[in-house]
Amino acid sequence: MEDRLIVTASPHIRDTSTTRGLMGNVVIALLPAVLAAGLIFGVQALVLVAVTTLACVAFEYIYEKLLKKPNTVGDLSAVVTGIILALILTGIKTPAEAFGGFINTNVVMFVAMFVIGAGLTKTPLIDKAQSLVIRYKDNMRMLIFLSCVAGAFLGAITSATATAAIMIPLLVGIANDIGVSRSKLLYPSMACANIATQMTFLGQGASNMAWNDVMMQAGAPTPLRIWDFTIARIPMLTIAILYMTFVGYKLMPDIPNEQFSDAAHTASESEKLSPFKRKLAVLIVLVSIAMMLLENVIGVKMYLTSCIGAAALVLTGVLTEKEALNSIHQPTIFLFAGVLALSDAIQTTGAGDVVADWMIRLLGDTTNPYIIMLVFFLVPFILTQVMSNLATLTIFIPLVTSACIRMGVDPRAAVVGVITASCVSIMTPMAAPCQIMIIEPGGYTLKDYLKCGTPLALILIVVSVFFLPTLYPFA
Numbered sequence: 201m202e203d204r205l206i207v208t209a210s211p212h213i214r215d216t217s218t219t220r221g222l223m224g225n226v227v228i229a230l231l232p233a234v235l236a237a238g239l240i241f242g243v244q245a246l247v248l249v250a251v252t253t254l255a256c257v258a259f260e261y262i263y264e265k266l267l268k269k270p271n272t273v274g275d276l277s278a279v280v281t282g283i284i285l286a287l288i289l290t291g292i293k294t295p296a297e298a299f300g301g302f303i304n305t306n307v308v309m310f311v312a313m314f315v316i317g318a319g320l321t322k323t324p325l326i327d328k329a330q331s332l333v334i335r336y337k338d339n340m341r342m343l344i345f346l347s348c349v350a351g352a353f354l355g356a357i358t359s360a361t362a363t364a365a366i367m368i369p370l371l372v373g374i375a376n377d378i379g380v381s382r383s384k385l386l387y388p389s390m391a392c393a394n395i396a397t398q399m400t401f402l403g404q405g406a407s408n409m410a411w412n413d414v415m416m417q418a419g420a421p422t423p424l425r426i427w428d429f430t431i432a433r434i435p436m437l438t439i440a441i442l443y444m445t446f447v448g449y450k451l452m453p454d455i456p457n458e459q460f461s462d463a464a465h466t467a468s469e470s471e472k473l474s475p476f477k478r479k480l481a482v483l484i485v486l487v488s489i490a491m492m493l494l495e496n497v498i499g500v501k502m503y504l505t506s507c508i509g510a511a512a513l514v515l516t517g518v519l520t521e522k523e524a525l526n527s528i529h530q531p532t533i534f535l536f537a538g539v540l541a542l543s544d545a546i547q548t549t550g551a552g553d554v555v556a557d558w559m560i561r562l563l564g565d566t567t568n569p570y571i572i573m574l575v576f577f578l579v580p581f582i583l584t585q586v587m588s589n590l591a592t593l594t595i596f597i598p599l600v601t602s603a604c605i606r607m608g609v610d611p612r613a614a615v616v617g618v619i620t621a622s623c624v625s626i627m628t629p630m631a632a633p634c635q636i637m638i639i640e641p642g643g644y645t646l647k648d649y650l651k652c653g654t655p656l657a658l659i660l661i662v663v664s665v666f667f668l669p670t671l672y673p674f675a
Contacts, residue, residue, distance in 0.1 A: 253282030355393030
């Protein structure tokens with residue numbers, strides 16, 4: 201057993217994903233902003249994008265040629281740089297805004313949680329979790345069910361992002377230990393975490409009543425209560441868990457864990473920690489997670505709590521500086537920081553407003569509750585696949601409230617529909633931070649997201665269109 205490998209944290213995971221693939225995802229994420237720039241500023245904006253992109257590619261090629269370095273033009277990193285540079289030159293984004301994602305508090309929390317995840321593997325917690333599920337190693341449906349329920353619970357009381365940081369190392373460790381493909385576990389769990397986000401007043405759901413205030417200030421006749429958001433989401437979450445348990449996992453790739461190259465520690469290496477330090481590691485990790493869950497109670501932001509916890513693991517000697525640094529998965533950090541420019545660019549260019557105006561014109565004078573619900577749900581659902589949940593909510597909640605007031609109908613169903621639609625961000629890796637975080641650990645491609653996520657999304661759209669107007673009648 202001394203040679204048994206124990207996976208450290210998800211940042212250590214390496215698979216067949218390439219820089220070209222990651223940069224390709226960023227290019228896809230930036231395309232809506234580029235198209236919006238062309239629509240609003242004209243063909244000159246598209247010409248500028250082409251010129252800056254070609255210039256960056258040419259400069260990289262010439263530079264590497266002169267210094268006799270390997271040619272890396274094909275990895276698309278220069279293309280991404282060119283597009284971001286064009287967004288700066290068009291005035292859509294200032295340099296500080298375009299690269300501001302690297303100091304975004306979510307990115308800071310990612311970095312810190314990677315370190316905490318590495319500290320988690322120094323504790324017996326993963327071994328205990330493995331012992332609980334080892335009895336189900338031959339029952340894939342039960343494994344999927346347990347991982348989905350755990351992901352949904354954490355997502356409901358924190359956020360999908362925090363859930364991913366906590367669950368990824370745990371699920372990967374369990375999958376490696378019992379011989380189940382991690383690719384079968386990660387996406388179902390994170391999809392349920394996404395769908396459960398904001399269904400309670402805890403974590404990200406603390407903003408629910410703020411959206412209720414926006415609705416009431418616009419002239420809504422009846423307010424939403426704090427538990428209305430939970431009641432409205434229960435059917436969707438139940439369907440999502442059942443779908444993943446009986447159907448969804450079969451649509452995910454079955455990649456053998458041996459194909460992933462994990463920078464793992466052996467059991468003997470992990471046991472070098474003294475009993476005191478092992479207990480100390482457990483204490484630091486659990487206190488950090490508990491403080492993150494109680495963010496709104498203690499008044500300390502999650503990114504600060506995670507940074508304090510990460511620093512404590514190093515200062516107490518649970519992790520060495522090298523172990524902490526190596527645990528940070530740089531491709532994930534750079535990918536998410538780059539994608540953050542997308543949401544801001546869509547808002548800055550007015551592309552979101554263009555879509556919103558089109559949506560109101562599409563409705564016309566109709567009073568059919570199901571048509572109204574379909575439009576108000578479908579449009580933000582589509583946009584949230586390429587922009588952040590917060591940006592979607594910021595654009596569409598005031599919009600649907602105003603539209604409902606003008607049409608003389610109760611806006612509660614529409615507001616809850618927009619919040620729900622923004623959380624069904626499961627069809628692309630750019631849809632949510634937690635989806636980006638599982639790309640490499642799960643070895644996923646865009647095709648995998650679409651293959652498993654599309655049927656569930658269609659089911660949730662149909663259920664929402666008929667259920668929400670029944671729960672909160674427009675009349």
